[in-house]
Amino acid sequence: MGVKYVVAVESGLGKEKGLEILSLFVNKKKSDLPEQAHSIIKECKGSPLVVSLIGALLRDFPDRWEYYLRQLQNKQFKRIRKSSSYDYEALDEAMSISVDMLREDIKGYYTDLSIFQKDVKVPTKVTEGPRILIPGYLWHPTFNKVPRILLQRIWER
Incomplete structure (x- = not known):
């Protein structure tokens, strides 16, 4: 992991x-x-x-x-x-359409993003592989490949 x-x-x-x-x-x-x-x-x-x-x-x-x-x-x-x-x-339909409109090289980042409420138990299986968890982050060492704009938006929130 x-x-x-x-x-x-x-x-x-x-x-x-x-x-x-x-x-x-x-x-x-x-x-x-x-x-x-x-x-x-x-x-x-x-x-x-x-x-x-x-x-x-x-x-x-x-x-x-x-x-x-x-x-x-x-x-x-x-x-x-x-x-x-x-x-x-x-x-959810609107969000799906929005994701579908993303450039192909960015879609993968969205599908790797997982958002969970604070202090909610999440099964280990869910967190396996390259993922970003919010409010805590967990991701693959390819951290530098995440677009700066995505990180900036997450950080500003």
Whole structure:
């Protein structure tokens, strides 16, 4: 098995970054966002994917801030999805399509990346071979072959 490296990784977007992303989607300054924006970011729990989805919906339906906030608070995710112009039936389908769009030389890095929650028991068999584990890293000695951009993005999180 390869060398182990443990790297602390923040879990998700912070409030300010979430508001910044939301403001870019709706084309407003952060200071001009309605009061519901703060609650929406809180309900998104740091997920860039959820913030982006809600941002895209609010761009298309700018008068629905309160509606989307209520849907998030009530865990009505199907209602959010059905009312959206999102191209995919489910998030895993969207992620699969995104991976398929990667250059061939980068796809392998994605499939070698494994993400586990902190303090969750992971069977040894799962961690065999060249893999990156987050929040702890475990990978093959070919560490230098991992694209710098991928490492930078992981480090910044």
